[in-house]
Amino acid sequence: MSVNSLVFELVGPAGVGKTAVLRAIAGLAPLVRTGVRIERLRQLPALAWSMIALTPAMVEILFADPRSFGSAMRHLGRLRALPIDVVRARASGHEAILLDEGPVFSLGRLSVFHQADQGSGALARTWRTEVDRWSTLLNGIVLLDARNEVLAERIRRRPKAHQVKAGSDREVFEFLDRYRVAYRDIASRLTAGGRVQMVEFDTTTTPIEQVATDTLAALSNWGARSPAPAYRGI
Numbered sequence: 001m002s003v004n005s006l007v008f009e010l011v012g013p014a015g016v017g018k019t020a021v022l023r024a025i026a027g028l029a030p031l032v033r034t035g036v037r038i039e040r041l042r043q044l045p046a047l048a049w050s051m052i053a054l055t056p057a058m059v060e061i062l063f064a065d066p067r068s069f070g071s072a073m074r075h076l077g078r079l080r081a082l083p084i085d086v087v088r089a090r091a092s093g094h095e096a097i098l099l100d101e102g103p104v105f106s107l108g109r110l111s112v113f114h115q116a117d118q119g120s121g122a123l124a125r126t127w128r129t130e131v132d133r134w135s136t137l138l139n140g141i142v143l144l145d146a147r148n149e150v151l152a153e154r155i156r157r158r159p160k161a162h163q164v165k166a167g168s169d170r171e172v173f174e175f176l177d178r179y180r181v182a183y184r185d186i187a188s189r190l191t192a193g194g195r196v197q198m199v200e201f202d203t204t205t206t207p208i209e210q211v212a213t214d215t216l217a218a219l220s221n222w223g224a225r226s227p228a229p230a231y232r233g234i
Helices: 018-028 044-053 055-064 066-089 103-114 122-134 148-157 169-191 208-223
Strands: 006-011 032-034 096-099 140-145 197-202
Touching: 006 018, 006 103, 006 208, 018 032, 018 208, 044 055, 055 066, 055 122, 066 096, 066 103, 066 122, 103 122, 103 169, 122 169, 140 169, 140 208, 148 169, 169 197, 197 208
Parallel strands: 006 096, 006 140, 032 096, 140 197
Antiparallel strands: none
């Protein structure tokens, strides 16, 4: 195994084809690990201390919108817990780790639904801390996108439930645009230091197999010049 096993995230708005691309990559490149599962039981002591550190942000969320408290805490907890399992996964013998619902996804959820990227309160400070932390752990971001009308059709056509599936075109487009803006802002912050790389693919008409092949080419190119991730603890 390479000591420089690299960590990437595949991200994009709903309907963009992330799952299909991940499956294609898994078939093409067995040495690329697609996804990392958080082992919550093993991490329980560390997560308990993490929750103490997150108390000010928790209180702020609870007072702002009690109904969304559970969702917000899941994503804050995931941002804190995932680094430990990512570091552990680097010892699995894979040349690269490709995350699906990784830090950009969780930071995006907190930005879209809780405006965590704005202001100077406890939640905003925690959000920015996580951006800084992940800028030392991620090596690259693979950003997928497609035209809104194509994404809306895919969301409505697939059997999986979605919160805007029955919405009007305007509602769906606004929802997609909020995520698109959030993901690009987060990617801009993560790549600002030059350590994290980014590549973009449009899945509007490009076949999934081609996107997977091009993604692997980008990962290989990054691997030739990227440093190993540096975990700074929770």
